[in-house]
Amino acid sequence: MTATLEVHFFGHAAVGLIGTDAQGHRRAVLLDPYEPGGFGGLMGYGPILFTPDVILHSHGHADHAHVAPFPGCPVLGPLAFARLGTDDATAAAWADQLALSALCVDHDAWDGSTRGGQTWMVALTLSGVRVVHSGDVGELPPQERLDSLAADGVDLFFAACGGFYTLGGAEASELARRLGARVTIPMHTRTLRCQLSELADDASLRARYARVGHAHSPCLLDRAWLDTAPQALVIATQPDTPAP
Numbered sequence: 378m379t380a381t382l383e384v385h386f387f388g389h390a391a392v393g394l395i396g397t398d399a400q401g402h403r404r405a406v407l408l409d410p411y412e413p414g415g416f417g418g419l420m421g422y423g424p425i426l427f428t429p430d431v432i433l434h435s436h437g438h439a440d441h442a443h444v445a446p447f448p449g450c451p452v453l454g455p456l457a458f459a460r461l462g463t464d465d466a467t468a469a470a471w472a473d474q475l476a477l478s479a480l481c482v483d484h485d486a487w488d489g490s491t492r493g494g495q496t497w498m499v500a501l502t503l504s505g506v507r508v509v510h511s512g513d514v515g516e517l518p519p520q521e522r523l524d525s526l527a528a529d530g531v532d533l534f535f536a537a538c539g540g541f542y543t544l545g546g547a548e549a550s551e552l553a554r555r556l557g558a559r560v561t562i563p564m565h566t567r568t569l570r571c572q573l574s575e576l577a578d579d580a581s582l583r584a585r586y587a588r589v590g591h592a593h594s595p596c597l598l599d600r601a602w603l604d605t606a607p608q609a610l611v612i613a614t615q616p617d618t619p620a621p
Contacts, residue, residue, distance in 0.1 A: 380504035384533075386594040386612040387411075388422035390441055390565045392510060392535055393429065393595075396503030398474040404503060406475065407432045407450075408510045408535075412443035421570035422614065431471060435512025436484070436496040455481075458497045476502040480526050484542070485515035492542055500526045505600050509556060510535045513543050513565070520555055527556045532603055534558035537565035539576035546581025561586070561609045570614070583609055 385393030390409040398404045407429035411420055420440060432452045434442040444452050453471060458479035460468045471477055478500045484492035496512040509531050534556055538549035543565055553561040563579035583589050590607030594614055598606075 381597045381599045382504040382506045382508075384594065384596050384598060384612065385427060386562070386564070386614055387425050387427070388568065388614040389420065389571055390435075390510070390513070390535070390537060391422075391425055392564070393425075393427045394501075394503050394508065396506065398503060399476060400474060402474070404431070404474065405429045406501065406503065407447070408499065409434050409441040409512065410443050410446075411440045415439055415443075416573060419572045421572065431475075433477075433499055433501075433510075435499060435510070436493070438493060438513070441496075441513065453477075455495070455497055458499065476500075476507075476529070478526060480518070480522060482512070482514045482518055482522075483516040484513050489515075498526060500529075500531070502529070506532045506598060506603070508533045508535070509558070511537045511543075511549070511552070511564075513537055514552070515543050517544070517548055517552055517555075523552075523555050531556045531558040532560065532600075533598075534561045535564050536561050536582065538563045538579060538582040539566035539573075540581075541575035541577075545577065546579065546583075546585065549582055550585040559603055560606045562612055563609065568614075579611065583611065585609075 380397045383395040389411045391411050392408045394406045413424050434454045457468045480498045481495050483489040484496050489495050500509045507530050534553050536549040537543035538546045563582045566579045567576035586608040588607040589609045592612050594612050
């Protein structure tokens with residue numbers, strides 16, 4: 378039976394993945410959970426209805442590291458990512474199960490001086506699908522640094538592309554090209570439920586691809602789907618309860 382990857386897009390940069398790890402176990406991974414109702418209500422996405430086995434967050438900002446609703450769940454963030462490849466037992470265990478790797482990058486094009494320092498791009502594999510999550514990347518890292526993430530190929534690239542806080546659409550599509558991403562999924566953009574005025578929508582990124590697909594969260598993908606997949610995939614967020 379072909380292994381499938383279940384993809385949940387909750388909005389902003391929050392992504393849930395359910396699939397089979399390197400040991401054949403079913404795993405649920407949550408990346409960059411936001412704070413519902415954050416930024417004075419401008420973060421209009423509701424509570425994240427998901428039961429993760431582990432949470433990965435790219436940096437400590439509240440719209441990417443709101444882990445309080447998941448008590449007892451293991452959390453790997455910047456400190457753990459920095460320890461990948463060392464004798465840190467927790468980092469090593471998840472690294473083995475998820476083929477986890479990470480790259481520290483700047484939150485902006487000025488060495489992180491204006492948008493809060495550094496953030497991490499994270500790569501993992503579930504159900505044989507290699508996924509990279511951009512975090513709040515605000516720079517275009519040189520190719521030699523990106524090669525560590527792209528060494529095993531990149532099937533899905535969740536790309537922050539709303540600009541101001543992160544790369545915009547043009548830069549995000551160039552980052553996807555440098556990674557060799559087969560499918561780029563826009564995130565961290567202005568939407569009907571995320572009214573941060575500085576963010577742009579995903580039109581700039583979509584305009585750079587000839588083949589753009591659309592899906593509703595959650596969606597099921599597998600390696601066979603990748604053979605005919607669009608270059609970019611816009612995933613509509615799943616219904617949820619209103620933000621407080």
